[in-house]
Amino acid sequence: MDTGIIMLILALGGTSFLIRFLPAVFLNKFALPKIVEEWLSYVPVATMAAIVVPELLQGEGRVIYFSWSNLNLLSAIPTIAVAAKTKNLGYSLATGMGTMALLRFII
Amino acid sequence: MIPNQVKLGIKKALPIGMGYFPLGLAFGVIAENAGLTANQVGLMSVLLFSGSGQFIAVALISAGASFWTIIFTILLVNSRYLLFSATISRFVKKLPAGLTALICHGLTDETFVVSTTHFQQNDVDARFWLSLNITSHLVWISSSILGAVVGVFIPNLDKFGLNFALPAMFIALFFMTAAHLKAVYCGIIAGLISLLLIHWGMSEANVILATVFAASVGVVLNKWIPGS
Numbered sequence: 343m344d345t346g347i348i349m350l351i352l353a354l355g356g357t358s359f360l361i362r363f364l365p366a367v368f369l370n371k372f373a374l375p376k377i378v379e380e381w382l383s384y385v386p387v388a389t390m391a392a393i394v395v396p397e398l399l400q401g402e403g404r405v406i407y408f409s410w411s412n413l414n415l416l417s418a419i420p421t422i423a424v425a426a427k428t429k430n431l432g433y434s435l436a437t438g439m440g441t442m443a444l445l446r447f448i449i
Numbered sequence: 450m451i452p453n454q455v456k457l458g459i460k461k462a463l464p465i466g467m468g469y470f471p472l473g474l475a476f477g478v479i480a481e482n483a484g485l486t487a488n489q490v491g492l493m494s495v496l497l498f499s500g501s502g503q504f505i506a507v508a509l510i511s512a513g514a515s516f517w518t519i520i521f522t523i524l525l526v527n528s529r530y531l532l533f534s535a536t537i538s539r540f541v542k543k544l545p546a547g548l549t550a551l552i553c554h555g556l557t558d559e560t561f562v563v564s565t566t567h568f569q570q571n572d573v574d575a576r577f578w579l580s581l582n583i584t585s586h587l588v589w590i591s592s593s594i595l596g597a598v599v600g601v602f603i604p605n606l607d608k609f610g611l612n613f614a615l616p617a618m619f620i621a622l623f624f625m626t627a628a629h630l631k632a633v634y635c636g637i638i639a640g641l642i643s644l645l646l647i648h649w650g651m652s653e654a655n656v657i658l659a660t661v662f663a664a665s666v667g668v669v670l671n672k673w674i675p676g677s
Contacts, residue, residue, distance in 0.1 A: 347489055350516060354506060354523055355496025362530045363553040367546060369538035377668060379539075384667035385532045385660055386562055386626035388639035392659035393501075393558070394619035395640030396647050405648045417613050418620060425624040431563070432464035434624075438617025439471075443610030 413449070417441040458580030461567065465559045465581075466588035468618040471611035472500055473589050477596020478603060479504065483511040487597040494590040498557060500615065502527050503593075505653075528657040533561045540565070540573045548575055555582025562622045631670060639663035 374382070398418045401407030410416070421438035428434070473494070480490045485507065497503055502523045509519045533556055541549045552575070560582050567577070596603070606612070627633045639659045646655035 346516075347485065347510070348492070350506075350510070350519060351489060351493045351496060353516070353520055354493070354502070357520060357524055358497050358499060358502065358527055358530070359550075359554055361524065361527060362534050362556045363550055365531055365534035366538045366541050366553050367549055369535050370542045370549075374535075374538070380671065381664050381668050382532065382536045384632065384635045384664035385529075385536055386565065387623060387628075387632045387636045388660040388663040388667070389529050389532070389656060390558070390562070390619050390623040390626060391636035391640040392643035392656045392663070394616055394623060396643055396655070397616045397619065399644065400647070405644055414613065414616055417610075418616065421613075421617050421620050422624075425621045429621070429625050430464070431559075431618065431621045431625070432467060434621035435464060435468050435614060435617045438613045438620065439610035441610070442613035443608065446608045446610065 411449075413442060413445050416445055452576055454574045454576040455580040458577040458582075459584045461563055461577075462560075462581045462584035462588075465563060465585045465618075468559070468614045469500075469585060469588045470592045471606060471609075471614045473592025474596040474600075474603065475606060475611070476500070476503055476507070477593040477598070478600035479596075480507045480593070481597040481600045483507045485510075485597065487594050490597040491590060491594045494593040495586075497523075498555065498586055498589060499523075499527055500557070500589075522653055525653050525657065529558075529660060530556060532657075532660065533558075537561070537565065540568055543573070544575055548579075552578050552582060555579075555586050557585070558622060559618060560585050562625050566625050631667060631674075634670065635663050635667035638666050 396405070398414050399406045399412075401409070401412045401414070408415070417438055420441050421434055424430075424437040425434040476494075477487075477490050480493070480503075481487070485493075493503055493506070497506070505526055506519055506523055509522060514522075534553060537553075537556070541552065544552070564578055564581055571577075623636060627636055639662070642662050643655045643659035646652075646658055651658070
């Protein structure tokens with residue numbers, strides 16, 4: 343069992359390294375077509391939204407949970423305001439965690 | 450004397466570390482409860498270095514999933530790294546392969562966005578990049594080990610708002626990468642598609658599929674609506 347876990351961790355690490363490394367090292371040999379570059383430019387913003395939107399809306403086993411008990415959604419409001427205005431990771435984190443702590447304290 | 454680029458990398462990594470610390474702690478606690486030792490937790494954080502990937506891996510381990518199920522699921526969950534890696538290919542052109550490998554291993558959602566945003570206005574500097582990645586990685590490794598070691602003594606962290614660290618980070622990363630209005634639209638499409646995919650029960654592939662779809666829509670929109 344123990345060696346099983348270690349083998350699993352090694353395999354997870356190895357495959358993760360390959361997907362992080364291979365595109366960077368092979369695609370840098372030549373210039374990518376303009377349309378591919380443009381496509382890739384949309385990847386970060388799309389990924390972040392695809393991760394965070396469900397995180398904020400899901401709750402109580404539902405995909406969309408609009409409720410005053412959805413603290414993630416409530417905490418997101420000031421966080422979005424600060425993030426949009428400052429584009430600063432630290433301020434956004436402080437706002438988000440601060441709001442969440444406050445809501446937990448009140449509710 | 451520490452070179453300025455190294456200092457700058459560490460400075461830019463601090464907010465990332467601020468988010469990683471509670472996440473790493475939480476991961477360590479959960480992994481320890483699932484039966485992993487502190488050494489195994491540390492090894493996983495060194496080699497896998499992926500928040501969502503590690504949480505899901507541990508959940509699958511305790512659910513008794515098979516080796517290949519776990520490998521395949523994590524590959525799917527982390528497949529966005531393929532796209533990130535492709536994106537940074539233009540920044541690593543002048544770097545030797547060994548250095549590129551080291552930098553790529555430290556590629557996460559957070560380090561990716563912070564470094565690529567930085568390189569839009571500054572020259573690519575391997576010292577900056579490495580110190581950004583390594584600092585973030587060290588926080589992740591140490592906090593997850595700490596969580597595994599002292600997990601049982603840590604009170605419920607949620608009441609300090611720490612459970613919102615990850616969503617808050619992604620909200621910030623979204624706005625850091627949303628350079629113009631079209632990118633915002635693209636993000637909104639990605640978010641909606643992601644929800645739809647989860648609704649259809651595809652909660653492992655939602656991120657990569659929504660990203661591929663929304664980025665394609667972004668390209669098409671740009672063709673049809675020039676300017677703006």
